[in-house]
Amino acid sequence: MLKILNLEAGYGQLRVLKGISLHVLPGEAVAIIGANGAGKTTLLKTIAGILRPRSGKIMFNKQDISNAPLERIVETGCCLVPEGRHVFSTMTVKENLLLGAYHRQRNGASADIASTLKQVYKLFGILEERANQLAGTLSGGQQQMLAIGRALMSGPKLLMMDEPSLGVAPLLVKSIYQTIADLKREGLTILLVEQNARAALALADRGYVFETGQIVLEGTSRELSDNPEVQRAYLGKEYQRIDE
């Protein structure tokens, strides 16, 4: 579904991604793990079209989206849930959700949008309960749910998530990951960036380990979880095997 070859990207003089190649197959959940500043977020921003690649190729469902405008990338079904949620706090929960379907509205698919909204409410009951509340009044975890819900409103084929567990209470992390697992079961393809490697690898089929803008390890989640360096660097000393 997603195929990236030799991707380079960065900010101004700063080269962040130094030749990244990776792929995500349809229905797969793939985790990107790595320390702060390794280039994980830059990768997602570049795929989403927020940053322009300097070189390399991004293929999404056989279309080259390397230099496509942001809105076209969303239309192809590639959608990002940004780090730190970025919900519009002075708008209601429902308004936030509908914004996610903006491009579909333009294309006159309002019946579909209503049905997607129903699905999102089913997934996150709390969003329906608080539909008319201002988004700014939600807790961190609820805002994360809203951000995911908003992305789902765009009808994505590939959902990219940047640190969905960041700044979220532990109990809610579990529930958010449960929802992501449900989405995966329903067939949604997921590319997940996480510092919480344990949660990410428990969910994902495969993963890539980033180090200073390069991939230094790739493998199935089981392989990565069994790798002593991954255990030490990203899973913490108290690591225990996460069996399904």
Next chain:
Amino acid sequence: MSEEYMGETIYYNPKFETMPREDIEQQQIERLQSTLNRVYRNVAFYQKAFDANRVNLENIKDMGTLRELPFTTKEDLQKSYPYDMFAVPLRNIVRIHSTSGIAGKPIVVGFTRDDLRNWTECTARLLAAAGLTEHDVVQIALDYNLFTSGFGFQQGAEQIGASVIPASFTASVEKQIVIMRDFKTTALVTTPSHAVNIAAGLEEFGVHTESLHLRHGLFSGERWSDQLRQQLEKRLHITSTDAYGLTEIMNPGVAGECHLREGLHINEDHFLIEIINPKTLEPVGIGPEGELVLTTITKEGFPLIRYRTGDITSLNPEPCACGRTFLRMARVLSRTDDLISFRGVEFFPSQIEQILREVEGISPHYQLILGREAGVDTLEIKVEISDTVPFLDGLKSVENMLAQLSKRIKTILDVDAKITLVEPKSLRHIDDKSRVVDKRPG
């Protein structure tokens, strides 16, 4: 060949074994790049080698750019004895194997937990490709020691669910036959020369193949000709397949024949393969014969970049009727160097020379004659009596010297050789080209 067993294709992991070429290539470049990043960070040898060759790893963008990387040779590995080529700390290594070191210093290889799993997978694939299943009783007559082969096949055969007998190489031929008959062995995994011994044993002890359940032989570890294959299949009443591997890379597990036996499928999701001209070192591409060069792309403990195997083969890009999409390599029947493969042992002529030099009374002019009698390799060493040392008086001391020499060769190289003394100066014309006369068929 018994068609009833060889009709259908069995995959161990069709997701990878039948992956579209495009996906294989994407996976290869990803894995190559992450391997290169790891070895540059973790292996001093590669950091030095890449820097010395001004390699910019960011330029390695496809298989065509692979040639920008320097080769790794056997000598490089010998110099790194024991652990200098390891890419992870020893605490992450869960298994250590080694070569015999017969041809120089041994090469020590280490496996992480993930390496062992991949090794098992690669071996399971070639056993499945050979047509073996959980219904098979697999007798492994290979070394279980520092060498990798016995353990490798054991793991792989267990993985496909076969009933596996670690008969090992040390059991006598008679014992192998008793096990084969009583345990109802259906598949024999051993070296081709040991298979010859077992076939001879069956004939000697009057055991008919009809009284056995044996149906397949997987023979590897030595070069074996198509003639030997036909002979073994006839004598043991089996089908047989070949597998390719080497300790430094993975043995077994690099490649194996499927039941169609038209080349060995390379596990291309774990290894990159190149064929080079051994003289110019330039890649020759797909088709022509040349030296096999391998790059590991999943190994963690002992990754190798562009390792020169010294084995001569060629690549076949045609899709195989078995459905596997991996490239096939021709069976390896010769080498770039003069390494001699003899009854499962490998040695260089120079090692014989070294032993000869230590013995007083002969000159270091010699010739090696390799032959085959009743399917078993024979080695004759012709040596000149020296004309510079006092002549050996009497038959006894000549016999003594010969006995001492054979014993020494047996001890050091584990090779049984017949030694023939010839007149002084009669071998002076022998040079490195005529040093070895290989009369073995095939």
